[in-house]
Amino acid sequence: MEKTETNNSGAQDLLIFLWAKRKVIIGISAVAFVIGIVVSLMMTVLYQSTAIVFPAATSTVSFSEQRNAKANAMDFGEEEQAEQLIQILQSSKIRNKIVERFNLMEVYEIDQDDPNRYFKLGKAYEQHIAFERTRYGSILIDVLDEQPERAANIANKIVDLIDTVKNDLIKERTIPAYEVNKRKLDKLNESQRELIAEMDSLAAMGVVGPEARANLFSALNESRPEDREFFRKQIEVNVKYGSRYDALADLREFRIEKLTDQEVSYEQAESDAYENFTHKFVVESAVPADKKAKPKRSIIVLLITFSAFVLTIFYLLVAEKIKELKKVA
Structure with a gap:
């Protein structure tokens, strides 16, 4: 009973304290709200285009009745083929062709004389271009870019390069x-x-x-x-x-x-x-987006405002506790 009363008293004291400091809390939260709006407006708007492909189970014409008995060129690939395709999509062979084709060094504002330009380029590339295998076995190719047309063109070019790069790799051995x-x-x-x-x-x-x-x-x-x-x-x-x-x-x-x-x-x-074979089924080609994907301005503003609200309360409570300890001392 005493414990419950103590808890209720503590909650009341906290509410009284927050009410007393309401102007400070509201003021700082309002400033954070404005800062959040400004920050979100300053962030670069990015549009996302997505292409979807399925890997082929096999990409060769068999002249033997026994060869590829379990798969033919009309079959969709399974997990193994999907993982192999993702490795090809993430390879430097495709990345270098895309960087050169769309001049991404300039698009990502990377100085050609920067000694760390390739490291920065790799990071920027990973932030803007992603590959993901779905639970259905297909592969999503997501591209973010300031220009919706360029985002779609990059995604579709990557799809086209799948056959080119894989055929080149195969020819090295065949x-x-x-x-x-x-x-x-x-x-x-x-x-x-x-x-x-x-x-x-x-x-x-x-x-x-x-x-x-x-x-x-x-x-x-x-x-x-x-x-x-x-x-x-x-x-x-x-x-x-x-x-x-x-x-x-x-x-x-x-x-x-x-x-x-x-x-x-x-x-x-x-x-x-x-022979140049196709190694994928194109389920959906990328199209220019008509709506931005990033930034989510409302979420950014809410996160900044809420963070400022919580941190302000925390700071005020700590400051009040320190003041009480100094009085006791």
Whole structure:
């Protein structure tokens, strides 16, 4: 009971104190209110434009039935592809192209002779351009700028650069792979041509396949006397070179299969190396905003006014407490 009465008494004393100091509190809060209005009016107005994209699950044309069995170019990407795309969006390759294209050093008022210009540019870029993955798997590209048209143009240019930058990154690996595949295919074709040329030369000498070779002996027995010398020579040539011819024939069939596989690999490597694929689905392109995004002047004014109000009360209470302690001392 006594504790409740003490609390009520303390609350009453606080209210009495605040009422006594009301002019000071109201005066300082009013000044803070005016300062908040002035500060908010001095802040640069920024407009926001947003583009929305989905990453593609895969961005290649497959020449194999087994490759990319779980994904094709028409599928939306999942979390892994979204994270990869965000890394590309945050890369210096895109940032440098955007900075150069829109002259952001001048837009952000960064002195070209400033020794810390690149650090300041990076900070300003991060404050004006942001990338966020949504819970739906899409990626938001938000751009803030003083000019609504430029904000939209920057966002749309970033969307366009996704394919350019990712294709360049892919080509750094796929072009060497293509060149290796091309050398292998050329080597196999050359070996196959040499093999066929040797088989043709043996065939010109009269060497034939196993089935025709087996018929030479019956042909010799059934031939007329004037033809037997011809068949004897044919048999001698086939006895001497028949095994070589058979080995070459088997090797030719083996290489045909190998060439078929290598041609598929070559076509895949060529497609990956030299075709420009799209790596995203554009859900929404950025458009110029017709309403400012920052600053929120009413919020700024309220925060400054409320902060001044609270700090004034705190200061007055502390000052009053110090005065009481001095009297006691």
